[in-house]
Amino acid sequence: MxxxxxxxxxxxxxxxxxxxxxxxxxxxxxxxxxxxxxxxxxxxxxxxxxxxxxxxxxxxxxxxxxxxxxxxxxxxxxxxxxxxxxxxxxxxxxxxxxxxxxxxxxxxxxxxxxxxxxxxxxxxxxxxxxxxxxxxxxxxxxxxxxxxxxxxxxxxxxxxxxxxxxxxxxxxxxxxxxxxxxxxxxxxxxxxxxxxxxxxxxxxxxxxxxxxxxxxxxxxxxxxxxxxxxxxxxxxxxxxxxxxxNHETYVDVTTEIKLEWLRNHFLTMCHYLGEDVAVKKMRGLAAQFASGLDGGKKLKAPLVRMQSLEEFDRIVTEYKLEKSEKL
Known part of the structure; x- marks a missing residue:
């Protein structure tokens, strides 16, 4: 119980x-x-x-x-x-x-x-x-x-x-x-x-x-x-x-789902705070999040310098493309 x-x-x-x-x-x-x-x-x-x-x-x-x-x-x-x-x-x-x-x-x-x-x-x-x-x-x-x-x-x-x-x-x-x-x-x-x-x-x-x-x-x-x-x-x-x-087996979510969660967090911050404030907060939060991903160091560096949601999307897309090329 x-x-x-x-x-x-x-x-x-x-x-x-x-x-x-x-x-x-x-x-x-x-x-x-x-x-x-x-x-x-x-x-x-x-x-x-x-x-x-x-x-x-x-x-x-x-x-x-x-x-x-x-x-x-x-x-x-x-x-x-x-x-x-x-x-x-x-x-x-x-x-x-x-x-x-x-x-x-x-x-x-x-x-x-x-x-x-x-x-x-x-x-x-x-x-x-x-x-x-x-x-x-x-x-x-x-x-x-x-x-x-x-x-x-x-x-x-x-x-x-x-x-x-x-x-x-x-x-x-x-x-x-x-x-x-x-x-x-x-x-x-x-x-x-x-x-x-x-x-x-x-x-x-x-x-x-x-x-x-x-x-x-x-x-x-x-x-x-x-x-x-x-x-x-x-x-x-x-x-x-x-x-x-609960002694249950847990299967971790994919990197794709993790990045979708991060983007949703960014969008939610934009909704409540406006994009300018959200960008500033997301720089630090995304850096923490990236540290938990495979190859996250390469993702972290540009995220802490990003200026917009559009740039966030570009950085993440490039990261996913590089990951897929290595598979």
Whole structure:
């Protein structure tokens, strides 16, 4: 049985697609949704942006019906702003979950005492969750790390604090804030968090293959896994993990289908953002995607310099032609 209950929400599988700043917008989520993860997270949304009625921030809260279950992720550091923003999401969006970011390690977020900096003040973290839970009907999830640094590992204490405050789900990235994305995830600490609470726990970090996901599930006992950066390179990692969990054989899609997916992502960004903005975003995203393809280096170089959808099509056509000539 792969169903997982998050308050009143039933997730139909154990694979979540995690939040990525500048990536997990409506266009990305729309293109990942057909792969049917249990839940897709938005990019970080500023609580102050919502409170100050910033239209760009509120536009980040828009969810289309075709996206499936979406968790909108808030960041901030005051109870008042976080509660007001959560109430807005609860009453004005199609979110299935409200997530509180306590794990982002990026300097511009933590310098404002948001993200992973909340791990340094467990009482404040607990109070934020408690007050949000008291004022909204949606389930609340919390994304954390193992601690601020190696000298302040406190993920178990924080997990217990947010559970007691009413959180319905915890996702833990198995590194400290100071590690950023270096080194390896600590599976023992993920396991310790899972054993310390009764609500569902999802493990995150270093999941690049279905085997990595199964390894995390077996060693830590978590209820499911959260994949993020690997989805940029290989969106089908979602299907691969689901197949592995269900002991099913997975046959990878063709390069042709992968390139069609990338083009559809580009077109979807053009629809929501306009071509000029979409081109700038796609340069970086396409570079990540190309790294997952056979001979992707040759595709990556021109994609990071492209100026239009038309040029994108020309570059991809030349890549496919060269590939076919080698067969």
């Amino acid at each position: 792969n169903e997982i209950k998050i308050k009143d929400l039933i997730l139909d599988n154990k694979v979540l697609v995690g939040p990525m700043a500048g990536v997990s917008d409506i266009s990305f989520r729309s293109c990942v949704a057909p792969l049917k993860p249990g839940l897709i997270y938005s990019e970080m949304i500023s609580s102050k942006g919502i409170v100050y009625d910033n239209q760009r921030t509120k536009d980040m809260c828009i969810i289309e019906d075709h996206e499936g279950p979406v968790a909108l992720q808030l960041f901030g550091n005051t109870i008042e702003d976080m509660v007001e923003a959560a109430i807005y999401i609860d009453q004005n969006t199609k979110a299935s979950v409200i997530d509180i970011n306590m794990g982002c390690p990026v300097h511009k977020v933590v310098k404002g005492n948001g993200g992973a900096s909340l791990m340094k003040d467990i009482q404040l973290a607990q109070d934020i969750v408690y007050n949000i839970v008291q004022n909204v009907s949606l389930p609340i999830s919390v994304k954390i790390r193992t601690g601020w640094d190696q000298e302040s590992i406190n993920c178990v204490e924080l997990a217990q604090a947010v559970e007691s405050a009413g959180a319905s789900l915890i996702a833990i990235h198995g590194r400290t804030r100071s590690q950023m994305y270096t080194g390896s995830v600590n599976l023992d600490l993920i396991k310790a968090v899972k054993e310390a609470v009764t609500i569902p726990v999802f493990g995150n970090g270093d999941i690049k293959t279905a085997e990595d996901a199964i390894n995390m599930l077996e060693i830590t006992g978590v209820d499911g896994v959260m994949v993020a950066r690997q989805v940029m390179r290989d969106p089908w990692i979602v299907e691969k993990i689901k197949a592995a969990i």
